[in-house]
Amino acid sequence: MALTPLNENLGRTRAAHLLRRTVFGATQAEVDTFAALTPTEALTLLFKDSLESPLPPIDPSTGSEWMVSGTTDANSEGSLLESYFLRWHLGQMTGGITTTEDKLAYIFREKLVLFLHTHFTTKKSTVSNNRALYFQNELFRKFAFDKNLQVEPEDPLETPVQLNFKSLVIKVCVDNAMLKFLDGRLNVKGNPNENFARELLELYSAGRGLEGSDKNSEFDGDYGTFTEQDVQEGAKILSGFDVDPNFSVIDPDTGLPTGRIRGNGNIANQHDNNTKELSIRFNNAVIAPNPELLIGGEATRESALDEIQQFVDAIFNQEETAKHICRKIYRFFGYHEITEEIHAGIITDLAQIFIASDFKIQPVLEAFFSSREFYEGATGVEDDVYGSIIKSPIDLVIGHARTFELTLPHYLNNPAEFYSASYFVLKSIVDMGLDYYEPFEVAGYSAYHQYPIYYRGWITTNYLTQRYSYVQKVSKGMMDEIPVELLAPVDYVVKNLDFTLASNARDLVAEVCKQLLSVSSNVSFGDDTSELTEERLSYFLNAFLLTFAIDENPEEAWTIRWTNGFDPEVVSRQLQDLFNAILQAPEYQLM
């Protein structure tokens, strides 16, 4: 199975699917807009280079930001600021305070930030510095749309330097949060600390090959994609950096703070300046300092970064590295199961695109989202990916917010209320099993790496109950004590369903299922090809009409009430019952 370009209008089913996977879900108006576009046209609405970064969070104690300017005694304490940062990020996923025309691209960028966070993971308890977390989060944002990302040369006649995923890997190697998280700051000449070097190879770049297949390991310490030698030599290459507690060292490419060198002035005297040799897995590449970047034969920041560049180049020269990154993308946006056939087809195709586009991520995503394989595949239902991902707690919460147009309080103008409401969101996703910025292990949240179950791990009895409970509470328009704006079921129906159609109870149930559930291209009563069974639809119909048992002839009574506007209280309660039943269902856990 290889990629087959899709050159026709998306239609409603594919449009809704694309929007669920990229922007957590959508309003019906957005689905309708996308339905009339080809994938290429649709993607221009998702990738926008011109977006500004969101303004940083506000500390209610001071009324101003602290990420850029730093804290004083007047600020809230660190753990609270850290929590504000997390809530701020969740707020950005709902669209922050963007204008309508950029909103989808804005949210998609946050989804990519989330993806990069699941890849280059971190733990807040280890980093223990909310500014470092914020700047790392910003770094991911800078690299989210990377197709046209470049460094403008000082001389306009020179060719700009392209920035790509490899550049991001290099930035991450010396990122303050990462230097803390995986002990890079302790890795010095003569006393290497291998923690980061190992995870760089195993998790962030070369990977471990296709899970569940033979790795062709040929000798002791060989993992098929890298070896123990590469870990040890890599630690030396990466040595000599330290966390910059003042965030005063700025990376000219990104304008963001980065780690500092250990040493005196320009001399990186804790960097191991010897020649390093990688294993046969990287063609025995030799990494040596560039003499032009040394000062008096001694290492400098530039020479150390140049060695990292050489190292990253060597890692990405191995095709398996591109495949590892593309498997991550496929699992995050497509489906978790990668058979040998998919690996030889789709994954290899994506990897070729990744390599051919100079290791930029955006072209890979564009190709994937514009291929038939991202949607219904070629034949039957076997290669269909609709509804194949169990939503993460964030997908569920943000997706629900998107569909019901939930608006959080303004995070700049009304930070106190914003934090109260978003605290409820944050706490809810933790209760559902996603301890945000605190994955249990250094490989990150297990849903994104644990073979063979992947995101099936999101579902346990307890977590499922928490999911149902969340939807139910928020449907009432409250987040704990804080009222939030969102469409009540009756408002939703008025806005998104044809008035006459809604007067027929069965048609209404079928249409709401089509709009809210992921496998719903054909849903109707009395139809063998309906993707929800007759019994299942009857269950929803009963939930809708029979909860109060006040009507002798419930379907007819609904039509009369709806058409004539009788007894609006009963109408809204009945619709509430229907939406509860649909949203608190296994089907709604899938996207």
Place this chain on the structure above:
Amino acid sequence: MERRKFLKKLGFAAGMPFALSGIPIQILASHEPLKNLLHKSTNDNVLVILQMHGGNDSLNSFIPIDAYDQYYSRRANIAIPYRSGNRTLIPLDSTLADPDQVGLHPDMIDFKSMYDQGQAAVYQGVSYPKNNGSHFRGRDIWFMGGDYDDYFSSGWIGRYLNLAYTPSSYPDDFPNAEMPDPLALEMGNDSSLVFHQEGNIPTSISLGNSPGQLLDQIENLEGFQDQGVDPRGLPPEFLNGSAYKKEMDWILGLEDKSETYIKRLQEIYLASSDSSIEYPSIYPFNAPSNSRRNPLSGQLQLVSRLLGGGIKTKVFLVKIGGFDSHADQVESNDTTMGVHATKMYHISAALKAFQQDLKNRGISDKVLTVTMSEFGRRIGSNGSYGTDHGKGGSVMLFGDKVNAGVFGTNPDLSKSNIEMQFDYRQLYSGILHDWFGVEQSVINQDIFFKDFFNAKDEDGSPLPDVKIISDKITGNKDWLVERFNVSSPFPNPAKYYTQLNVHSNIKGIAQLQILDQKGTVIKSMKENLQQGKTEIKINTDFLKQGMYYLKIDAQNIHETKKLVIQ
């Protein structure tokens, strides 16, 4: 069953027990009809696996004494002191040959006391050929029970449980009269590979940390009705084969199995009593604040209580995290303190309490505990007061029936890594055979797919045999007597003096009394005991001719000897 009822049941079941223990729990087990005939487990023995997440630095748990200087030179910044210092290593067993002698981390005092009672064993250099330095891959290998290049999607316990209950297949035939309980229970919200079956769900449920809240939520959930309709969400048949259907099956399968087991767990829990002993809760010394709480006590207390209530679950998995000690494994100003020290304390102290709890419930001879960690750490330390990923490590076993001792010898400290002396599957094969009574041929053919009862290393040389369970029917008396004993007095008959040789496996004080034939104490004295042999000379020139008794009391020693004065 209607959804609402299902969820309500769950809530009631979940509410009580876990409010007390506060530990999320998973039910896991598995399935798959088997072709091979297999032998059911005929005993009611239980295995507890204690997972140490991150790779334990076993060289600071079990410190080589004979090669101490070399140990020190390889890891001076984290070495546990031996000859001087406030807290020094605890020599474990003076009866061992010199090269095999180990010292325990000073916070493993409870390990020492279990060992002296014949309730603990340690295997040195446990590994597998081409040991993998990845946390994730390493853990998967230990759980799946395969080689470095195997990729099973089932775990060794999952395969054992399959075989043990054949022809019943999971989940369809469970629970049943023979096995009313979950086949395995995992503490926490994970579902580890060790319990997986090929291509099937690990039937897992979790009860979370706030059961009261859970109960309230379930009570208040709306929208579930039972009207002869489908309240669950079975997809239509034409979607068979789709990814959507597979994921739906996962969710629905999990809901179904959880429902039946939760009620049962609650019954067992309530039918059982609280522990009669206190488990350790806080590390007693200074340490980083998030390392001080004992994370095992609650888990083991829950296991003990369920076992006390008669649960038939065969395997439990309990966990302790935080072993990935690349940095700050020890305090820079005191290598006996720090994060790793707290782990050693938590494990030793919680296991000791667990053993005692089980003993009070009369079931301590039914439970065997084995530790696992994905790899050992490097022999040399790094510059950050820590250690990087290594290869081999030590495995500990605990239990009344365990074949106690130190097996294997100290690692070759001139190497970078701890080399293999035992393949980890030798230990697991031994557990399945000695403890669960599974036939060797079955273990070889259907669980590990190789013969680890005649294991060889990579060069084809045989590895030493492993004997997990002690033969001794009378308990640990022989074990104790080997390590704690008193010689007959000599000379005897005596005139001016007599002498006793006391062997004790711990330093301490012995109380000596000379009694006459009526039992009257003529003289009392105290003597310091060394670890190993202590010669005690007793002056007798003030005694009249006649028969006397010498009474000696010390920890693990209570003996009376006849003495004739001429």
